[in-house]
Amino acid sequence: MSKTDVAIVTEQRDGKFMPLPLKAGAGVLQGTFAVIDQAGFAIDSQSIGGANQTCLGIWDNSAQNTGADGDVLALVQRKKQFLMSNSSTDALTQADLGIQVFIEDNQTVAKSDGNGTRSLAGKFMGFDSQFTNYVWVEIE
Known part of the structure; x- marks a missing residue:
């Protein structure tokens, strides 16, 4: 064209x-x-x-x-924040606010990439006051 x-x-x-x-x-x-x-x-x-x-x-x-x-x-x-499960073995804390997070399984995010074994999920945007084992993840 x-x-x-x-x-x-x-x-x-x-x-x-x-x-x-x-x-x-x-x-x-x-x-x-x-x-x-x-x-x-x-x-x-x-x-x-x-x-x-x-x-x-x-x-x-x-x-x-x-x-x-x-x-x-x-x-x-996409282009929203989603409430996802926080890893029990590689959990996010308040000090991690704003960092990139990684996929642990089909509904769970982890703080690290597991030494290169996990793919990027999005950005950690905070905890939920009602569902304390979950975190808000922004996915572009």
Whole structure:
């Protein structure tokens, strides 16, 4: 495509909700981390928590792909703060406010990257006064 010499209407979306293609055989669970592999497909919610995974948000709905890579799309919420479980073995404290946090499992964040075995989740934004074993995580 070449450059335009006239005004155009460029489609847009706010980025808070994003459709994401699922890897073949992947099942994703509402409310858990939405993570893709190096090929750009969402991985099964039971496989989350390793290195070389990219967190894009939190699943807005559960879905199952029984077909080929990308046959099913699921909706991801992002650009918000989400209430996630705080690790019991690598827990965040008030002094950690604002640091990057890492995925321990499909609903839990940890303070460290586990010596390179955990992927980035987002940024620690504080504790919840009602659910004391949970923390607010901002995911761009």
